[in-house]
Amino acid sequence: MAPGSSHGLSRRAALRHCSGALEAAGFNGAAGDARFLLLGTLGLEASDLLLAGEMPLSPEEAASLDAALARRLSGEPVARILGAWEFWGLPIRLTAETLVPRPDTEILVEAALAALPNRNAILRCLDLGTGSGCILAALLSELPRAFGIGLDRSTAALAMARHNLVANGFGGRAAVVISDWCDALRGHFDLIVSNPPYIARAVIPTLDREVRVHDPVRALDGGIDGLDAYRRIFDGVRSRGLLAAGGTLALEIGYDQADTVSDLAKAAGFSHRGLTRDLAGHDRVLCFGLHNG
Numbered sequence: 001m002a003p004g005s006s007h008g009l010s011r012r013a014a015l016r017h018c019s020g021a022l023e024a025a026g027f028n029g030a031a032g033d034a035r036f037l038l039l040g041t042l043g044l045e046a047s048d049l050l051l052a053g054e055m056p057l058s059p060e061e062a063a064s065l066d067a068a069l070a071r072r073l074s075g076e077p078v079a080r081i082l083g084a085w086e087f088w089g090l091p092i093r094l095t096a097e098t099l100v101p102r103p104d105t106e107i108l109v110e111a112a113l114a115a116l117p118n119r120n121a122i123l124r125c126l127d128l129g130t131g132s133g134c135i136l137a138a139l140l141s142e143l144p145r146a147f148g149i150g151l152d153r154s155t156a157a158l159a160m161a162r163h164n165l166v167a168n169g170f171g172g173r174a175a176v177v178i179s180d181w182c183d184a185l186r187g188h189f190d191l192i193v194s195n196p197p198y199i200a201r202a203v204i205p206t207l208d209r210e211v212r213v214h215d216p217v218r219a220l221d222g223g224i225d226g227l228d229a230y231r232r233i234f235d236g237v238r239s240r241g242l243l244a245a246g247g248t249l250a251l252e253i254g255y256d257q258a259d260t261v262s263d264l265a266k267a268a269g270f271s272h273r274g275l276t277r278d279l280a281g282h283d284r285v286l287c288f289g290l291h292n293g
């Protein structure tokens with residue numbers, strides 16, 4: 001066995017090897033990362049490790065695990081190495097043009113679902129800046145009779161969104177549309193959601209390296225004050241009449257943006273329907289409706 005390599009190791013021993021290497025390099029969450037890398041690169045289920053942990057890696061498996069470990073040790077996030085992540089329990093593939101789905105964004109899905117009077121109704125959903133399509137896929141997984149449009153200005157993101165919607169079984173209820181925010185869109189939607197770019201430009205250089213280097217800046221950069229996307233969304237949704245009467249607009253926000261985004265919404269003629277906090281207790285999602293809607 002070459003020193004520092006997984007060659008000749010069993011699955012379980014390879015897991016210990018990866019975990020130990022990451023821990024020695026000072027990574028938080030070394031054990032979890034090692035597990036994701038092993039299962040992801042070898043295409044295994046957790047049960048394969050439990051039931052057949054003593055099976056030795058093939059030379060090809062060892063080589064791909066070693067390559068994945070080297071990438072992780074150089075600071076690349078696990079989701080980027082695997083090109084896939086999980087959101088709302090659904091497998092989601094990623095490209096360089098899509099954000100890695102964040103657990104916080106599951107709060108957006110929860111808040112949007114909670115705002116719906118009837119989850120079994122025929123609902124028209126719209127996801128602005130859909131990226132990997134993870135939010136729309138999550139919504140469609142909970143709304144059996146809903147249809148959805150995922151909109152993005154990136155063709156690479158849209159191709160990935162389409163893949164993820166089809167692979168999760170929603171191809172017949174979802175379409176993707178290329179558009180700069182709402183510019184190319186018509187229609188009425190019962191639910192409009194978005195996790196837009198909302199980081200103030202000057203803050204971007206201070207973000208965690210894993211985000212700053214590996215997430216697409218277009219999906220993070222909210223302009224000088226971080227609010228550009230919200231302005232575009234409120235203006236587009238309002239002027240195009242995209243929100244149906246009684247419909248909900250649910251937006252992910254930065255932890256310190258609840259007041260400013262609410263003010264923008266109010267000025268554009270939307271009424272506040274609720275604020276949801278994330279697991280860390282930060283303001284994370286705002287819901288709006290139409291006045292009298």
Ligand code: GLN
Nearest residue numbers: 195196197198199219220
């Ligand atoms: N919450 C994201 C982060 O961790 C920001 C995502 C966004 O701008 N929509 O940086």
